[in-house]
Amino acid sequence: MPELPEVETTRRGLLPRVAGRRIRSIAVRNGSLRWPVPADIAKRLSGETIRDIRRRAKYLLFDLGKGHLLVHLGMSGRLTLLPAGTPARKHDHVDIELEGGTLLRFTDPRRFGAMLWLESPAESHALLKDLGMEPLDAAFTGQALRARAKGRSVSIKQFLMNGRIVTGVGNIYASEALFHAGIAPGRSAGRVSAARYDRLAEAVRRTLARAIAAGGSTLRDFASAEGRPGYFQQRHAVYKREGKPCRVCKTPIRALRQGQRSTFFCPRCQK
DNA sequence: AATCTTTCCTGCCGGC
DNA sequence: TGCCGGCAGGAAAGAT
Structure with missing residues (x-):
């Protein structure tokens, strides 16, 4: 079950491997996560470049310039990097294909996770705006x-x-x-x-x-x-x-x- | 078959 | 009165 350390570890592991890379396409195999994956997610992401990955609480925010892709791992979610073309298994719900032949795959057996598109600024989104202190910030005392x-x-x-x-x-x-x-x-x-x-x-x-x-x-x-x-x-x-x-x-x-x-x-x- | 997991949402309550 | 914050309980899916 991903708690904050796992989410942060995921962020640090992904960042150097996806930063600066363009998204070629998105395949949503099963969009019934905690909330439905937006029907226009492919339109939003295709052709955009991943500039950065930030974390707020247990949410991962992929900065795409015009907006953010929000990912929550829920209770059983996982993001993995794989070679393009790797066959999907049962709980592999979303594939984000990057230019250069890499697949960013979202897997989540229990589907408590989330994948949403957030308009900028992401912080004003309902899911983020009332969040409390970050425990690793200096302000947390x-x-x-x-x-x-x-x-x-x-x-x-x-x-x-x-x-x-x-x-x-x-x-x-x-x-x-x-x-x-x-x-x-x-x-x-x-x-x-x-x-x-x-x-x-x-x-x-x-x-x-x-x-x-x-x-x-x-x-x-x-x-x-x-x-x-x-x-x-x-x-x-x-x-x-x-x-x-x-x-x-x-x-x-x-x-x-x-x-x-x-x-x-x-x-x-x-x- | 009940339990366990995250966290948003609904609705009740009391205070002002 | 109506609004607000605090708080409890419920809901989602799947593995064990």
């Missing part, structure tokens, strides 16, 4: 987090996963960051101290940065014939470790549900 949390009763874990507050912190990293910051996941966001918000912001930043670094080390795979993106297994502190000993204090890790999502935590290390 404990102080900024705490200011947004003032008076809010929602749990700190759900607060952290709210994209209007911070973007790109999914279920795994929310549990992991709270563990590293020593904060119990059920605590109200409005009742977390300034010092602990500082620790939390740092934990979020460090956890994501470490995962991106790990992904970067697998970029070679991304460029291989297999075309696998830079997914990687992380050694989690608490995620999916229910009943197993805490790596710090040996207390069994516990699980609970918050907003229909699973949360993992150490009852001794997190208060």
Whole structure:
């Protein structure tokens, strides 16, 4: 499941290989993604040059000058570079053929992903305009987090996963960051101290940065014939470790549900 | 067969 | 009153 580090790894892997290249054609095999792939997508993209790839939250934005191609990987999406003419398999929904014989292929078994055309400026699009802080930006600080949390009763874990507050912190990293910051996941966001918000912001930043670094080390795979993106297994502190000993204090890790999502935590290390 | 995954959307609630 | 923000719950598809 692509979280922010995987999306960023995909961006970094693709950028040097597609920047400056023209799009020859687009083939939409199955356009029923989270939203229908626009019927005129081929008209919009054909002949345009990919100038840059940016990332906002977990959205990838391919800058085509006149507008942007937005791609979201959803839960099971993947972008891979392949030689033109590679036969499509079951879940290969969209092919973008670049000049020079390369195929940029979108694969997504569960089809929670998205592929849309955005007029410039992309930031004013409904999907992007209300997004919160980027966790890797300098503006993302404990102080900024705490200011947004003032008076809010929602749990700190759900607060952290709210994209209007911070973007790109999914279920795994929310549990992991709270563990590293020593904060119990059920605590109200409005009742977390300034010092602990500082620790939390740092934990979020460090956890994501470490995962991106790990992904970067697998970029070679991304460029291989297999075309696998830079997914990687992380050694989690608490995620999916229910009943197993805490790596710090040996207390069994516990699980609970918050907003229909699973949360993992150490009852001794997190208060 | 229920569970798990992301995140947008709908609708309720209370405050002003 | 009507509007707003906060918040909970539902929905989508497919693998296991």
